[in-house]
Amino acid sequence: MRYAILLLGAPYSCQASHSALRFARALVDRGHRLETVFFYHDGVHNAARLAAPPQDEPHLVDAWVALSTEHGTALQVCIAAALRRGLLDAREAARHGKQGHSVEAPFELTGLGQLVDLGLSCDRLVTFGP
């Protein structure tokens, strides 16, 4: 089956990101395809390029990148939720006159239309809230 995950919880604030990651790994292990993880609300902080958690703790950002690399999962970030929280890719940083950027590939800033599309095109959309 084709799955998508909607993640609304901030990393390290609540369990949602860990739950979503565990579920993501389990579903690909069962032979399903995880098309996209969509990061929305405080979940956009999962895309923070500069996240540097202690080395003996799970690195959520790296874990999402690894998932994307291994399984071709798209990592889509709601652009409106991201920009107001200081999460900008190089293009948005330039557009807003900011030095540096905090989001980079494979994370991509997209619109809510992508989320609607996921709900329509995937067999299952599973939400992990805060």
Place this chain on the structure above:
Amino acid sequence: MLLHILNRSPATSRVYQQALVSMAPEDRLLLIEDGVQGALPQLVRYFDGLQGRLFALREDLVARGLEGRCEASVQVVDVDGFVALTEEAERTVSWY
């Protein structure tokens, strides 16, 4: 049949009430994260009427030292079983 997913304990949040009134007679409820507290004998009464349709996630029970303390009527599933439940349901609804 829908799979409802609840991540709040009925002892600390009333969102379980919204889940219950939204559930159709054949729908299932999976307790995850702090929601697994609802599988304990002293709290499971909040889910009366869900016999055979109430599940709890093993990994979250273990993380809280609650494995083996669940009411016998609650079906304990691991994350692989969580995925299986989503396969069997038409859609999932998350309550938080």
